Amino acid sequence: MMTPRKLWSFHGGLHLPGHKHVSTQHASGAAFIPERLILPLQQHIGEPAEPVVNIGDHVLGGQLIARASGYVSVPLHAPTSGIISDISEQKAPHPSNLKTHCIIIKPDGKDDWTELEAITHYQQLDPSALRNRIRDAGIVGLGGAGFPSFIKLNPGTRTVIDQLIINAAECEPYISCDDQLMREQPRDIIQGIQIMQHALQARHCIIGIEDNKPEAYSALENTLSELSISDIEIVQIPTIYPTGGEKQLIKVLTGKESPSHGLPLDIGVVCHNVATAASIFAAIQFGKPLISRMVTLTGDGINNPGNHHVLIGTPVDEWIQHNGGYHPAVQQLIMGGPMMGFNLETDQVPIIKTSNCLLALNSPENSPPAVPCIRCGACMDVCPAKLLPQQLYWQAFARDFDKVQDYNLFDCIECGCCSYVCPSQIPLVQYYRFAKTEIWAMERDKRKSDQARLRHEFRLERIEKEKQERAERMRKKKAALNASKSAASKDDGKKQAIEAALARVREKKKQNDSDIKNTNNLTAEQQKKISEIDARRKKSTEKPVDD
Amino acid sequence: MEFTKLTSSNLHNNANITRIMREVLLALIPGIAIYFYFFGWSILINISIAVLTALAAESIMLILRKRPVMPFLSDYSAVLTAVLLALALPSLAPWWLISIATLFAIIVAKHLYGGLGYNPFNPAMVGYVVVMISFPQHMTQWLLPNQDLSLMQTIALHFQNISLNGLPVDSITSATPIDSIKTGLSLDKTIADIRTSSIFGKIGGYGWEWIAGGFLLGGLWLVFRKLIGWQIPFSMLGSIAIIAGIFSLADPTHYASPLIHLFSGGTILAAFFIATDPVTASTTPAGRIIYAIGIGLFTYIIRTWGGFPDGIAFAVLLMNMAVPTIDYYTQPRVFGAADK
Numbered sequence: 001m002m003t004p005r006k007l008w009s010f011h012g013g014l015h016l017p018g019h020k021h022v023s024t025q026h027a028s029g030a031a032f033i034p035e036r037l038i039l040p041l042q043q044h045i046g047e048p049a050e051p052v053v054n055i056g057d058h059v060l061g062g063q064l065i066a067r068a069s070g071y072v073s074v075p076l077h078a079p080t081s082g083i084i085s086d087i088s089e090q091k092a093p094h095p096s097n098l099k100t101h102c103i104i105i106k107p108d109g110k111d112d113w114t115e116l117e118a119i120t121h122y123q124q125l126d127p128s129a130l131r132n133r134i135r136d137a138g139i140v141g142l143g144g145a146g147f148p149s150f151i152k153l154n155p156g157t158r159t160v161i162d163q164l165i166i167n168a169a170e171c172e173p174y175i176s177c178d179d180q181l182m183r184e185q186p187r188d189i190i191q192g193i194q195i196m197q198h199a200l201q202a203r204h205c206i207i208g209i210e211d212n213k214p215e216a217y218s219a220l221e222n223t224l225s226e227l228s229i230s231d232i233e234i235v236q237i238p239t240i241y242p243t244g245g246e247k248q249l250i251k252v253l254t255g256k257e258s259p260s261h262g263l264p265l266d267i268g269v270v271c272h273n274v275a276t277a278a279s280i281f282a283a284i285q286f287g288k289p290l291i292s293r294m295v296t297l298t299g300d301g302i303n304n305p306g307n308h309h310v311l312i313g314t315p316v317d318e319w320i321q322h323n324g325g326y327h328p329a330v331q332q333l334i335m336g337g338p339m340m341g342f343n344l345e346t347d348q349v350p351i352i353k354t355s356n357c358l359l360a361l362n363s364p365e366n367s368p369p370a371v372p373c374i375r376c377g378a379c380m381d382v383c384p385a386k387l388l389p390q391q392l393y394w395q396a397f398a399r400d401f402d403k404v405q406d407y408n409l410f411d412c413i414e415c416g417c418c419s420y421v422c423p424s425q426i427p428l429v430q431y432y433r434f435a436k437t438e439i440w441a442m443e444r445d446k447r448k449s450d451q452a453r454l455r456h457e458f459r460l461e462r463i464e465k466e467k468q469e470r471a472e473r474m475r476k477k478k479a480a481l482n483a484s485k486s487a488a489s490k491d492d493g494k495k496q497a498i499e500a501a502l503a504r505v506r507e508k509k510k511q512n513d514s515d516i517k518n519t520n521n522l523t524a525e526q527q528k529k530i531s532e533i534d535a536r537r538k539k540s541t542e543k544p545v546d547d
Numbered sequence: 548m549e550f551t552k553l554t555s556s557n558l559h560n561n562a563n564i565t566r567i568m569r570e571v572l573l574a575l576i577p578g579i580a581i582y583f584y585f586f587g588w589s590i591l592i593n594i595s596i597a598v599l600t601a602l603a604a605e606s607i608m609l610i611l612r613k614r615p616v617m618p619f620l621s622d623y624s625a626v627l628t629a630v631l632l633a634l635a636l637p638s639l640a641p642w643w644l645i646s647i648a649t650l651f652a653i654i655v656a657k658h659l660y661g662g663l664g665y666n667p668f669n670p671a672m673v674g675y676v677v678v679m680i681s682f683p684q685h686m687t688q689w690l691l692p693n694q695d696l697s698l699m700q701t702i703a704l705h706f707q708n709i710s711l712n713g714l715p716v717d718s719i720t721s722a723t724p725i726d727s728i729k730t731g732l733s734l735d736k737t738i739a740d741i742r743t744s745s746i747f748g749k750i751g752g753y754g755w756e757w758i759a760g761g762f763l764l765g766g767l768w769l770v771f772r773k774l775i776g777w778q779i780p781f782s783m784l785g786s787i788a789i790i791a792g793i794f795s796l797a798d799p800t801h802y803a804s805p806l807i808h809l810f811s812g813g814t815i816l817a818a819f820f821i822a823t824d825p826v827t828a829s830t831t832p833a834g835r836i837i838y839a840i841g842i843g844l845f846t847y848i849i850r851t852w853g854g855f856p857d858g859i860a861f862a863v864l865l866m867n868m869a870v871p872t873i874d875y876y877t878q879p880r881v882f883g884a885a886d887k
Contacts, residue, residue, distance in 0.1 A: 010882070259883050259885070260881055326548070332551050332557075374663065374825050375825045375830045385881055386882045391830065422559075424564055
């Protein structure tokens with residue numbers, strides 16, 4: 001028996017009502033094929049994918065429909081067979097409620113699939129080849145941020161990663177999709193983790209799971225013993241929100257703090273979500289790209305709460321209607337959890353790769369309007385980043401974007417603990433998001449103007465340089481000429497030859513001059529007229545001006 | 548289908564300012580009850596005058612500033628300011644003195660600086676200092692304990708400044724214990740001589756030591772309920788105890804003991820209820836300690852060598868001034884930052 005692992009804690013955090021059992025009562029529902037699939041080209045952090053299909057094309061399930069553009073980007077695949085009915089701007093699930101470029105597929109219902117290329121012995125594959133495979137499968141972090149997974153499987157300059165940490169905390173209330181996945185597909189997850197370990201050449205792996213998921217914990221633990229795997233450790237951690245935050249989870253499991261302006265990689269740790277492991281397994285074992293995911297449908301505004309496999313691109317309204325619809329009193333729809341999710345104004349948006357939960361609530365707690373901050377510091381006491389939210393708020397409210405950075409705005413993980421406890425009901429996180437966006441915009445503008453100034457300075461420098469080079473060339477030429485002159489004076493023969501040549505030129509010039517004058521070869525009469533004119537001219541100019 | 552879009556957070560622990568202010572007011576009740584027991588009706592009249600003035604001033608200012616009246620009026624913040632001011636002012640203060648102090652606290656110190664949350668100085672202490680500087684002779688009208696005045700007699704004293712029994716006010720009032728130590732020392736008496744006066748009790752001022760005990764009880768309740776942090780009250784009391792201890796050990800004939808400093812005047816009240824006003828106090832964990840030690844030291848200095856009967860109000864205002872600087876330089880180490 002192994003001694004229990006020493007666990008650390010992080011500052012602040014909250015004990016929140018879980019509401020998880022609401023959606024874990026039944027086995028997960030299978031994916032259904034909706035009327036149409038809306039696939040945004042950007043479902044991940046980085047550059048949007050570029051379409052490789054045209055309107056009217058017939059595509060098969062698993063077929064590439066948009067390729068990655070640039071390094072931080074992943075491709076997109078057709079979730080099922082059908083016709084590309086449109087490529088246009090559609091509403092995507094985003095707090096801004098703005099439209100974004102999407103490929104729309106009208107499924108034909110046959111679910112014909114393209115031939116998938118499985119890898120049977122990934123251990124023999126080079127880690128970089130494995131990463132390419134994971135990239136080509138369009139896999140991004142399924143925990144919520146959606147960062148391309150293959151990048152986080154690249155150990156960079158490090159040869160060895162000390163720890164691969166699998167985030168199975170799922171700390172936000174209501175969300176249970178990872179819990180359900182662990183209960184139902186523990187083997188896929190464990191094998192996916194092994195693939196990740198190989199790609200990273202990680203020495204050790206820890207799965208961190210909150211102690212409110214005993215079923216998932218034992219499912220994973222049983223799988224580990226069935227497969228007799230010893231280098232993956234599964235650790236139950238106390239249920240404190242936000243233990244599932246990457247930095248917080250690493251702290252709890254290892255005691256290490258990933259640097260404030262750095263990455264976990266800097267301390268030899270890489271962290272991946274547990275659902276990502278399952279999709280990596282499918283991508284390697286079966287060659288199956290990421291075309292569906294587990295999503296939680298929950299809240300008192302939903303008739304049949306539960307977890308479902310959902311095809312990426314499935315419209316939320318169609319999915320919810322397909323699964324029993326809304327409670328008549330529903331008022332509010334949140335994508336994500338109640339702490340970090342965002343309110344949707346409409347349900348006519350698709351499920352995307354990062355959608356982990358849809359939370360429908362009947363009566364949004366009628367919270368009183370925000371009143372002024374009294375600096376009580378309740379927010380500070382719960383901030384897991386050890387920030388001073390009250391000071392950040394004050395500076396963000398005053399739009400002092402320098403000061404707000406002095407208070408380490410960019411260390412804020414937007415977990416929402418501060419807003420949860422604020423007795424003045426101030427939506428604090430929104431102020432921080434606002435300040436971050438403003439600062440990013442300012443930095444972008446500054447970069448642009450810096451670039452313009454730099455270009456201008458380069459141009460001036462180039463002109464000056466060219467001028468100097470020209471002057472230098474001239475000077476050299478002159479010097480060379482002078483040198484050759486003085487050399488020539490020593491050589492009489494040469495000088496004479498030059499003089500003779502010059503004389504010839506003069507002679508020729510004279511001849512040419514006389515040739516081109518129109519007063520040559522005049523008749524006597526013409527000459528006479530000219531003389532008369534000249535005389536008249538002379539006379540008129542000599543005439544005194546007396547009037 | 549369309550949905551409501553909320554701007555606030557979706558989950559909340561239901562904490563609100565009104566509840567905090569109400570609980571702080573409730574925590575004052577033991578102290579006020581003991582005050583009433585020893586000194587009679589005067590404290591309740593003080594509180595009534597201050598609260599009515601505060602509510603009127605608050606309403607007028609909210610209307611003038613075009614703010615919603617009811618939500619802000621019902622947050623108890625003006626009531627709390629008024630009650631603290633009433634407790635700080637002399638027990639037989641004339642009605643107009645209480646009103647002036649309250650009006651100044653609410654109108655100038657609170658609303659002219661932007662209202663709740665925006666005032667850099669503790670409104671109650673600003674109001675107190677204004678009348679302390681303007682009307683020093685009225686600020687010495689502290690009722691002697693156990694006078695058994697009826698309600699009507701007390702009201703008359705507050706409003707007409709004469710006794711219904713024909714007693715002059717001076718015969719039933721005295722200076723505070725802290726003030727009388729200062730006066731006694733200036734007359735070359737020793738601390739031991741001064742302490743023989745009937746206004747002193749076992750450890751502090753007679754009656755006052757019990758009132759302080761009541762406020763201590765309420766204050767500890769607030770710490771237990773996490774409505775205030777431990778940092779400010781304990782650092783302030785600790786710093787006063789230490790500096791008073793050092794001086795009274797060195798020269799016990801001329802320097803009062805730490806217990807007299809802690810259990811006379813408003814030391815305990817200030818430590819748990821006034822210095823902890825979150826709006827005007829430092830807001831960082833380390834800053835709160837520095838801020839409270841500063842109040843403790845200034846209180847002792849002004850009490851011992853200054854020209855005023857008590858130093859707490861000045862000490863609080865002096866440290867209020869230092870808060871922005873303290874806050875800036877006492878930021879905690881953020882998660883993942885290199886160790887300093």
